[in-house]
Amino acid sequence: MQGEYEVVIGLEVHVQLSTASKIFCASSAAYGADPNNNIDPLTFGLPGSLPVLNKQVVESAIMMGLALHCQIRRFNRFARKHYFYPDLPKGYQISQFDEPICEHGNVEIESGDSTRTIGITRIHMEEDAGKNIHDMRTSASLVDLNRAGVPLLEIVSEPDIRSPAEASSYLKKIRQLARYLGVSDGNMEEGSLRCDANVSLRPRGELKFGTRTEIKNINSFKFVERALEYEIARQHATLKKGEPVIQETRLFDSNTGTTHSMRSKEESADYRYFPDPDLPPLVVEESWIQEVGVRMPRLPDDYKKELIDKHGLSEYDAGVLTSERSWVDYFDSTLEICGDAKLACNWITSELFGLLKKEGKEIEESPVKPEDLGTLISLIKKKTVSGKMAKDVFEEMFASGNKPEAIIKDKGLEQITDEDAIRKIVEQAFNDNEAQATQFIEGKDKLHGFFVGQVMKLSKGAANPEITNKLIIAERDKRK
């Protein structure tokens, strides 16, 4: 915000982990099953059922912590957070309270043309709650407990974010890292990534934070900026009128683009946290952290740097390719075959992305495998096929899934680079078009293009253009 106030934002992001099973029991954690299909005695909080921690959840938390430069806590305990609601039949959520697994981290985000470092306060592990559907007509709520017990990481940032655009950039970064690490699909539509924001304003230069509000329910990238912009404008107007901002939780309404006070009728929350006696402490030894670190895939920023420094790609191209791990993986496989980073990048970001977008496909579904694109690029470099024809070949590859060599052979698209062969075609073009040939020889240079066209027509576009050019000139000079 321009002017006298500074915006202060902190985000709480819930990342749903893409484990096969739930955090404390063996039921499936998959999204989209029939209601109450992924249930068991523990999910229902039935007497006698005991939670057993899913090891993958801990390793996902460690990976996320390492990616965000956090300290990993050695001695961990889980805590019960009590509340009554039908989406959690146990009567409490198993979470971590004052002993989160990761603390004191930071992450670099893009802000305009530069970068900024945002502090990470903590990351903790917890279970998700079920889903309620409310039916006003029948005055009933329908409860589906498939999601109850699905693992979450809650990532809390320091109040270091200074604009809605930075908030969006931060959220994208968290999503990108989670996807790179393979810990979450980061799908906001399916609720795999959910975000609450704390926002306040303070006079520029003031060190003390202003009174903040918490905005809930901002579950898309588009809404993060819109919700924050609305809330900042609202607080700004309130302060300009000389009124205080009230500390409260506000709900974002995506239909109106506004936030409104939740004015909870419930008594103020009293979660009565205490260590869960059903779950023994979790000790994370240094050796385990190292072992997980070794298995971690390369992170996008490291990848990006390598693409720029080692392969000479532009900052922009490297940024595009590394925005998704599947993209940079595709690029890597293509590069391995063709050895030309710039060509590989161009073909992927223009031709491949163009066709994928047209067909509404993800790169994983691409009919053209990276190895085949690599081969096509090699064929261009060897001048077996011209760059222009390669585009037709590529389209055919995309449509049929066939190998480039086969398509080139089948369609006779192989480029003719043999000079004798092209010379014969040039001679034929001159012989077939005597009038034009005479004018050309007498100095009408414009006709050069005409003969190129004739040669291409006769060769069905297969003649190498450079050689063709050269030989047309040679033929003219010979006939002078």
Add this chain to the structure above:
Amino acid sequence: MSENEFTEEDIEKLGTLSRIKIKPDERASLAEDLSSILGYIHKLDQYDVSEVEPLSHVHGSTNVMRADSVKEYDNKEGILNNTPDRSGTFIKVPLIVRPDEEA
């Protein structure tokens, strides 16, 4: 530790938090009962535990974990049959809308 006695207001709040209906005329006797239980536990206050780590688990084991694999529970229908009311495989409960949920 008589100053830690439960008041009737505490009993009312506990009732609300645990969703238990407590009649007004029950509050006084419950406050007395709970205070005496707490008083009994306060006997431990006479020991100096400033050097002792808080104990959260008695059995001393750590890192009890399982591999991330799915095992379907074999009596889901049995669990659902325990619920008071159903709509298909949904559990049907009285309408309850928290402010952050859309109706």
